[in-house]
Amino acid sequence: MESVIQDQIHTFRESRKNRGRLLINCPDQPGIVATVSKFLFDNGANIIESSQYSTNPEGGNFFMRIEFECPDILSKKEVLRTQFQTVAEKFSMDWKLTFVYDLKRTAIFVSKELHCLRELLWEWQNGDLLTEIALVVSNHEDSKAIVEALGIPFYYIPASKENRAQVEAKQLELLKEFDIDLIILARYMQILTPSFVEAHPFKIINIHHSFLPAFIGARPYDRAYQRGVKIIGATSHYVTNDLDEGPIIEQDVLRVDHREQIEDLKKSGRSIERSVLARAVKWHLEDRVIVHENKTIVF
Template sequence: MKKLIQEQIQSFQESNENKGRLLISCPDQPGIVSHVSDFLFKHGANIIESSQYSTNPEGGMFFIRIEFDCPKLRSKEVELREQFHMIAEKFSMDWKFTFGYEVKKTAIFVSKELYCLRELLWEWQNGDLMTDIALVVSNHEDSRNIVESLGIPFYHIPASKENRAEVEERQLQLLKEYNVDVIVLARYMQILTPTFVEAHPFKIINIHHSFLPAFVGARPYERAYDRGVKLIGATSHYVTNDLDEGPIIEQDIMRVDHRDNVKDMKKIGRSVERSVLARAVKWHLEDRVIVHENKTIVF
């Protein structure tokens, strides 16, 4: 299976070797789109998709995501980055180029609940989640057979409050060793320390089993049932040092009623959690998310 996935990745890289993406956020002002378009044109690039958003044309922020095609892009990568600095400085931009021949490496962290992990692996096997799943880390053994059957390295690292510093040191070492770009918490039931979070800013994606900001923290289904809610949901967000307060990438809901007990709600909620997390991860991998303050712009 791992060989098949590697062939899919190679095929993707070959078919997208001349495609790039450019993400920009900056203070809104006249001339941004003109200068960026002219820059790409002068380097032989053809814009194939462009999405933009302004918070307020007068004194607000401007965000844009551009996909482009450019012959012999790999040989122009350094030149593009170096020469774009002049435009970036002129408009005070935060910006990022990414390229189709670069496939992000992903680490998945999981505990005992495996349904979100299974969904990600299914999307990955189908080729709908274009990433190299470099490793899976778990504080339990439950997912070992599933993971290793797909040729993915599995690391069992028991975690608790007592050994958290030692555990995270080992985890950070693995992430560096595998050169990981994004970390997905697929129902990883451990709170990460500020040291871990700060090492990977806006690169850790979590799934929370409630429609945030409702029912932050533990046992959200139980609290939702006690409150008598008619809608339950799930939220995928970037992890920050504030519990379940990070920038939200994606959310969804499903209806429940008085007939549904806590067990029913959990069963209904799992399908929402799976799809919400998969979409959020996919959008991150496709460079569709720009973080601004504690919000996201998703193109």
């Protein structure tokens, strides 16, 4: 289980080795910001970036993301977590404390359409996706060469309706072996079983090639063409067991006109699919996304 970390990522994580992120989701009430910021100050932390949002100041939900610098943070992980637990209990917080140095480990699932995979690999090579891409899984061999050229393990697992159970068993084994934090469906085109999805709550990001909730399901460009829309779109969302109904992380659109046939829509759409997925993955890796009531807050 070799480690594939690009030079630029390595340099970046070293330069951020004292950087932590705190994500909070709790009932709103006075004093949260004062208490949390005092906690950080008392621990010698300096706030770099802070965002917050309340659904409704009276009786609503409160969400917060703080990125901070704290000397020797890597040696104080457990201390900080233990101490913050007290604060968290007082305000009934769902919370998460992460460390920029600890790269999330990613698995990319792909099929025959490679534009989204290519975009992810490219951004990653440029140091713009701070993750360890641990492996790529595909039901086709088209991407094998470009993946292995980067030193990333590639697993070819042919998939069909008949062998879905075996395929997923093999995939789950790999995800466990490689200790994966995030699964990216980069135009994987296979529907995952409910048990697979339930095992990875808000850990699977998909790109759907339409402006959801328009054209849920198969062949969205064909249907966009039939409907005669003047704008096409792409949507990146967390996968839940309601097909294409999971929390939306990012969307984008592109103007088209009557001259574009289905094949043209597919070509044009590739450019927004790849950028929308890349942005969604990036925000997830930077702990910018909080899910609440099947919607996302993106800080």
